[in-house]
Amino acid sequence: GIQVEQSPPDLILQEGANSTLRCNFSDSVNNLQWFHQNPWGQLINLFYIPSGTKQNGRLSATTVATERYSLLYISSSQTTDSGVYFCAVEGRGSTLGRLYFGRGTQLTVWP
Amino acid sequence: GAVVSQHPSWVICKSGTSVKIECRSLDFQATTMFWYRQFPKQSLMLMATSNEGSKATYEQGVEKDKFLINHASLTLSTLTVTSAHPEDSSFYICSASGGRVNTEAFFGQGTRLTVV
Numbered sequence: 001g002i003q004v005e006q007s008p009p010d011l012i013l014q015e016g017a018n019s020t021l022r023c024n025f026s027d028s029v030n031n032l033q034w035f036h037q038n039p040w041g042q043l044i045n046l047f048y049i050p051s052g053t054k055q056n057g058r059l060s061a062t063t064v065a066t067e068r069y070s071l072l073y074i075s076s077s078q079t080t081d082s083g084v085y086f087c088a089v090e091g092r093g094s095t096l097g098r099l100y101f102g103r104g105t106q107l108t109v110w111p
Numbered sequence: 112g113a114v115v116s117q118h119p120s121w122v123i124c125k126s127g128t129s130v131k132i133e134c135r136s137l138d139f140q141a142t143t144m145f146w147y148r149q150f151p152k153q154s155l156m157l158m159a160t161s162n163e164g165s166k167a168t169y170e171q172g173v174e175k176d177k178f179l180i181n182h183a184s185l186t187l188s189t190l191t192v193t194s195a196h197p198e199d200s201s202f203y204i205c206s207a208s209g210g211r212v213n214t215e216a217f218f219g220q221g222t223r224l225t226v227v
Contacts, residue, residue: 031214041202041221048215097143097208097216101154
């Protein structure tokens with residue numbers, strides 16, 4: 001299956017700082033999603049972004065499909081941003097909706 | 112976005128008993144749903160693909176007789192952990208995708224299973 005690598009694995013920030021999370025994938029994709037997993041385990045959809053750039057408040061994401069990577073930007077971080085951020089992709093030829101996950105980035109934001 | 116509901120959120124059961132977890136798509140029909148498993152501080156690993164009206168497709172290494180999947184309708188898939196043992200304790204989470212062009216996946220709340 002398709003390989004998904006996320007970096008960094010851990011990130012510790014002071015409140016108000018900006019950060020960039022990266023996701024590299026090994027093959028062409030139909031779909032790429034970013035999720036935030038909250039402390040209760042719920043996966044919150046952040047972006048559906050197979051290509052291009054999207055913004056939602058303090059978060060934005062860019063996927064460069066031809067170079068097989070995606071970036072998630074968090075600006076003016078808040079303590080509530082803490083948690084695990086996952087990148088997941090649906091490979092070309094995969095069952096629609098079947099996602100391959102990276103290992104995640106554990107983000108901790110201190111007040 | 113679409114809503115996927117999973118029940119129960121947590122369950123504690125005795126070793127040797129069976130546990131059923133439900134996954135429902137509330138506002139769309141899903142011919143395919145997916146069941147993932149997550150161990151503490153690890154990523155999500157696909158266990159099986161649940162196909163409405165037909166047998167589930169299991170990933171390599173997943174015991175189909177232990178993890179029974181039934182997808183009886185376009186809005187409901189169930190995962191039954193049979194004869195549960197402590198090593199089956201984990202976080203189980205389902206997903207569904209409603210579209211054919213936009214295949215954005217939505218996840219249930221997850222079920223934390225503890226087998227004692």
